[in-house]
């Protein structure tokens with residue numbers, strides 16, 4: 360086993376242990392949590408190692424980089440049942456291209472993205488990113504506009520699956536994730552299939568799982584430090 364493969368295997372095992380411990384503390388089942396390996400900035404060779412280690416969900420945050428990795432993985436392992444998650448802020452002029460390869464888009468935060476994302480005619484699962492810090496500069500719709508955007512997503516031909524949030528840079532991640540959970544519960548009343556909550560990164564996954572996260576997005580803790 361190469362050193363890198365061994366490192367990734369250990370990191371994955373540690374991440375699953377953290378998820379299990381957080382689930383146990385929250386009286387939840389680890390079956391309810393999907394681990395997304397955030398592979399931005401890391402080479403395709405790492406994705407292939409992770410696929411070999413059983414990872415099926417990959418998160419990318421840039422169109423060109425993600426698109427290239429999608430193509431390379433498809434050629435290398437055409438039968439791998441990989442799900443591609445787009446998790447970054449979306450520039451309007453990139454949305455149509457993202458719609459050509461992403462399976463799940465976590466960062467739908469305005470109406471103008473919907474038609475271009477749906478243009479390629481693929482079944483795209485959409486999460487609405489909600490701003491949890493009152494600073495729309497980091498992406499995310501204002502909570503007050505969530506219900507309206509949810510209707511537009513559904514009318515626009517994307518499959519609405521839930522919400523996504525990023526903890527504020529400063530402040531308490533737990534209360535932010537609890538707010539996200541409450542917004543999710545309100546959304547599910549009108550949209551019974553929109554049960555996913557994408558929340559939690561390497562530094563705060565325990566808080567996210569305690570507050571109901573169904574998808575955690577782990578970069579550093581699986582792949583190492585990007586810098």
Ligand SMILES: *Cc1c(COP(=O)(O)O)cnc(C)c1O
Pocket residue numbers: 397399420446447525559560561562576577578579580
């Ligand atoms: C980079 C990124 C992550 C992963 O962050 P880590 O701290 O490396 O786990 C998760 N979510 C989003 C939106 C990201 O951009």
